[in-house]
Amino acid sequence: MALTYTAVAWWRAWPHVILPFPHEFAEDAAERSIADVAQARALLASLAPGLGAALERRRVALAPIIPDGDIDRVERADAAVELAYARLALRHGSWGADFHAYHNEHHILEIFDSRIARLMQHVGIQALSLDDWLLLGLFAACHDLRQREPAIYSAGVGSNERASIVEGFRILDLAGFERTRDASFYIGLELTIAGSTFDARPPAQDWEYNSVDLVQSGGALASKLDVKLDKHVSGWRENPALIHARELALIAADLDTANVAEPFARFVETGMRLCQEREMRCHRATSEVASALPVFGFLTDGQERFFFDLHRFNSDLGRQAFSGDKQANAQPLKALTMALRARIAIAGKPASGDEVINVMRTLTREIESRGLR
Incomplete structure (x- = not known):
């Protein structure tokens, strides 16, 4: 202009x-x-x-x-x-x-x-x-x-x-x-x-x-x-x-913030990368037991809160380009966080943040294989 x-x-x-x-x-x-x-x-x-x-x-x-x-x-x-x-x-x-x-x-x-x-x-x-x-x-x-x-x-x-x-x-x-x-x-x-x-x-x-x-x-x-x-x-x-x-x-x-509209596995990966960065900034290695609960919280309650409560597209063009793909990720995200909570509940407190991340990657592949996204 x-x-x-x-x-x-x-x-x-x-x-x-x-x-x-x-x-x-x-x-x-x-x-x-x-x-x-x-x-x-x-x-x-x-x-x-x-x-x-x-x-x-x-x-x-x-x-x-x-x-x-x-x-x-x-x-x-x-x-x-x-x-x-x-x-x-x-x-x-x-x-x-x-x-x-x-x-x-x-x-x-x-x-x-x-x-x-x-x-x-x-x-x-x-x-x-x-x-x-x-x-x-x-x-x-x-x-x-x-x-x-x-x-x-x-x-x-x-x-x-x-x-x-x-x-x-x-x-x-x-x-x-x-x-x-x-x-x-x-x-x-x-x-x-x-x-x-x-x-x-x-x-x-x-x-x-x-x-x-x-x-x-x-x-x-x-x-x-x-x-x-x-x-x-x-x-x-x-x-x-x-x-x-x-x-x-x-x-x-x-x-x-359009990571919420990426293909589902890529969207999940961006959340895990952000989680890994945050742990680094908090001076916790994701290989340590001290990172287990913060990582679990970030990837369950935190992801849901960001996706469903905090995130909004602000422009008409942004909504036009990305809102449909975001909505397509909503059900798979709910399924993923519920599955992660269930898996951890059965297995007990994870040994590290890395264990949580690895479980989440496995669950993501399972959800995609069932055609939810």
Whole structure:
């Protein structure tokens, strides 16, 4: 969406973020190690050649709406995706020493190369503009860049998301975007990443064995982003750039949580990966007995609560593309969690989180073999 003169002037009058939260997040070792697009591409050529194929698939899909000879924005967006992917792979992914089982470079591709493609297929490439599709790809690449910031919320936005926004801006700069000329990309990236925040703070209980606390407890901030903007950004409803960015934030949040609409075994696997990451963050190895009950709680009560109570699609396009497949997973999920509870009840307290995960994988295969999904 092209910005009007008024919107550009409005953007110049603000600091580098829309919402009034602290944004002094310095470069870390991963940023310094992969300082520019050229360094990222050199690493990707040998360590992640599949990303290039994903970028090419997106160019082919976008071809009908790319103006003749106007490939520059696509090339800049591709460069930003490459840089973000390489940094996340080094920081929390398969290239580095702080591996996160869920929030790693593969999650970028889950959204960028799979869910966005499904959205395009369901709603049509003409449903959004070229810049909108590019921005959703940038969201996929940048929204989880940081995962180790202290759990502090400001204007409802988590510190990981705020840090990812600030680094995302630096990535756009390095990829050739300009903050005035390309203001809509910066505005859109901020609000889409901010809207992906889930408030994971547990209630004041013994959270270690309370399964309800082991899933994100507030839903995506995107559904409440208009309320946050009303509170913190006077006049935003008169600004077309912000109105549009907020609409994209709803779609982005739907893409981020559309694991509920993946083929059933893949959906279950995403839950197990998130569980494994959470155990790591709680300093428990899933091979230890201390992880057995937290893992069991997460994969039963926690999964059900997330799927049936907390998760909602926020945008019309998200509902159109994903709600049917989510509903198809409802009955198999109930069957799976009931079977897991029954198996553990018969076998007794599991010896470790790994035992729970292995049982769940076996039960998933059994459910699929019976044709429930």
